[in-house]
Amino acid sequence: MTEGLCLRPVSEPDLDALEEMFADADAIGEFNWGGFTSSSGTRQRYAENRLLAADKSYLMVDLDGETLGFVSWFQVQTANAAYCVEFGISLWPSARGKGHGSATQLLLARYLFAHAPINRIQAVTDIENIAEQRALEKAGFVREAVLAGRSFRDGAWRDEVLYRMLRSELPVS
Numbered sequence: 001m002t003e004g005l006c007l008r009p010v011s012e013p014d015l016d017a018l019e020e021m022f023a024d025a026d027a028i029g030e031f032n033w034g035g036f037t038s039s040s041g042t043r044q045r046y047a048e049n050r051l052l053a054a055d056k057s058y059l060m061v062d063l064d065g066e067t068l069g070f071v072s073w074f075q076v077q078t079a080n081a082a083y084c085v086e087f088g089i090s091l092w093p094s095a096r097g098k099g100h101g102s103a104t105q106l107l108l109a110r111y112l113f114a115h116a117p118i119n120r121i122q123a124v125t126d127i128e129n130i131a132e133q134r135a136l137e138k139a140g141f142v143r144e145a146v147l148a149g150r151s152f153r154d155g156a157w158r159d160e161v162l163y164r165m166l167r168s169e170l171p172v173s
Contacts, residue, residue, distance in 0.1 A: 002103040004064040007071065007111060010051045014060055015043055018070065021090065031126045032090055034153070059111075061091065061104050068095035071108050076122070084120035085112050089132075097131070102138035109139065109165055119167045126151070127159040136163045140171045 010018070019042065025033040045051055051058040054075060061068040069091035075083040087108060089101060109121050123141060125132040137143065141163040149157040 002063065002100055005100065005103050005107060006062050007059040007104070007107055008062050010046065010058050010060055010070070012046070014067065014070075015046060017067065018042060018058075021069075021092070027093060028090055029093075029096075031129045031132065031153070032088070059108075061089075061095075061100065063095075063100065068092060068100055068104075071104060073108070073112065078120070083118065084122055085116060085118055086122045086124065087112075088123065099138075101132070101135040105136060105139040105141070106171065109141075109170060113167050113170055120164055122162060122164045124150070124160045124162050126153070127161050133161060133163075139165075140169060141165045142169065 019039040021027045022039060022042075023036065042051070045053070045056075056072060056074045058070050058072045060070050069089065071087055071089045073085050073087035076086050077083050087105075089104060089108075091101060091104075105123070112118065112121055121141075122144075123136055124147065125136070127146065133143070142165065143161060144164045145162045147160045147162055150160045151158045
């Protein structure tokens with residue numbers, strides 16, 4: 001794992017950087033860009049719950065005091081009284097391709113398994129996003145399925161790949 005890497009709660013100064021990232025296709029990345037949207041909901045949710053809630057949560061990725069991006073996750077109902085967690089990650093362009101993604105994903109898996117009564121964490125990524133697939137596999141996630149026509153991006157329906165990690169599959173420190 002990358003020495004000095006940690007997850008931390010979103011702070012108010014982070015909101016400007018998040019808004020800028022969501023408004024810039026190059027910053028958010030081609031596989032996360034979904035077009036222009038209003039950012040007012042992010043500030044309102046921050047005021048209500050600091051972006052930590054059952055419906056969706058965010059943490060910032062930090063390396064020795066430098067913010068590298070963020071992770072987010074939400075609950076997916078799997079049975080009447082059970083759920084798993086699905087997550088995503090976005091790193092600033094300058095932080096990509098340095099191993100921070102896989103290290104962050106493993107750090108998030110450890111955090112979620114330690115603090116939520118779940119047995120499964122999953123991530124879904126565009127089938128063309130080879131870098132993300134490699135990062136997930138490096139972090140210990142298992143490729144489980146191809147989800148045909150699951151997302152709409154750049155004027156076309158896209159296939160995505162589903163990855164999972166079960167509690168029993170969490171790599172030992």
